[in-house]
Amino acid sequence: QQQVKQSPQSLIVQKGGIPIINCAYENTAFDYFPWYQQFPGKGPALLIAIRPDVSEKKEGRFTISFNKSAKQFSLHIMDSQPGDSATYFCAASSSGGYNKLIFGAGTRLAVHP
Amino acid sequence: GAGVSQSPRYKVAKRGQDVALRCDPISGHVSLFWYQQALGQGPEFLTYFQNEAQLDKSGLPSDRFFAERPEGSVSTLKIQRTQQEDSAVYLCASSLNKNTEAFFGQGTRLTVV
Numbered sequence: 001q002q003q004v005k006q007s008p009q010s011l012i013v014q015k016g017g018i019p020i021i022n023c024a025y026e027n028t029a030f031d032y033f034p035w036y037q038q039f040p041g042k043g044p045a046l047l048i049a050i051r052p053d054v055s056e057k058k059e060g061r062f063t064i065s066f067n068k069s070a071k072q073f074s075l076h077i078m079d080s081q082p083g084d085s086a087t088y089f090c091a092a093s094s095s096g097g098y099n100k101l102i103f104g105a106g107t108r109l110a111v112h113p
Numbered sequence: 114g115a116g117v118s119q120s121p122r123y124k125v126a127k128r129g130q131d132v133a134l135r136c137d138p139i140s141g142h143v144s145l146f147w148y149q150q151a152l153g154q155g156p157e158f159l160t161y162f163q164n165e166a167q168l169d170k171s172g173l174p175s176d177r178f179f180a181e182r183p184e185g186s187v188s189t190l191k192i193q194r195t196q197q198e199d200s201a202v203y204l205c206a207s208s209l210n211k212n213t214e215a216f217f218g219q220g221t222r223l224t225v226v
Contacts, residue, residue: 006155032212043117043204043217044156089155098144098211100169103155 004092006104013080014112021075021107023090028071030092032099035064035075038087038106047088048075080111115139117218119205125224126195134190134221138207145188146215147180148204156204162188163211195225 005024013019023033034049050057050064050073057064061078077084087108091101118137126132138145143164148156149172159178161169164185173180177196182188192199202222206215 034214036217041219043206043219045217046214049214091155095212098161098163098168099208099213099215100146100158100161101148101156101215103157105155106153 004090004102004104006090006107008107009105010108010110012110012112015081017080017111019077019080019084019109019111021088021090021109022072023074023092023104024070024072025092025102026071027092027094027102029094029096030102031095032093033064033066033073034091034093034101035062036089036091036103038089044089077109080109082111082113085109085111117205117207117216119203119218119221121221122219123222123224125226128197128225129194130225131191131193132195132223134192134203134223136188136190136205136207136218138186138188138205139209139216140186141209142207142216143185143210144208144213144215145182146206146208147188147190148206148217149174150202150204150220152201159190159203192223195223197225199223200225 036044038044063076066073090104145162147159150156158172162182177193202220208215
């Protein structure tokens with residue numbers, strides 16, 4: 001029940017394309033869903049996060065879509081650029097305690113010029 | 114400092130050796146987390162501190178792993194009698210309080226040979 005399942009494992013798109021990464025969770029106590037971006041040799045960095053009271057959140061070229069009934073959320077990257085090539089992790093936590101993050105396995109994105 | 118600082122960046126240990134990994138969180142951050150990231154996987158929670166109190170150590174894989182934060186700032190993760198399966202990147206994260214954004218360090222890559 002603690003798992004967060006992420007797909008696909010890897011993704012290749014052309015510059016300008018819209019990669020979509022999906023995550024699903026089981027634990028209904030989760031109420032905070034962040035996405036992290038990680039470059040090789042670096043720690044994860046927070047991109048965007050959503051709480052279940054909204055179904056969509058946009059920040060720049062990044063959008064999270066959230067489906068509470070299906071217990072699924074996804075990341076869309078608009079007008080993707082080669083500099084977006086990185087590994088993306090979804091995560092979930094419950095604010096009832098502290099921000100203990102349960103991460104998905106990651107999606108390695110390559111954006112080709 | 115400006116961000117979470119971890120040292121060393123890389124550590125090679127012979128099997129059976131003890132290692133100590135250091136984390137300097139962002140100044141003033143109350144919450145501190147340790148995560149373990151195996152190659153090609155998402156980070157997995159190890160332990161959580163609120164100030165100097167270790168409130169959750171449920172993710173520590175064995176009694177060979179020990180973490181401390183004696184003065185509520187710098188934290189050390191110690192691994193005794195290292196094994197090959199301990200090879201991973203160890204990430205430290207800190208947050209201002211228990212339910213705010215967590216900022217990650219660059220990690221320490223531990224290789225046990």
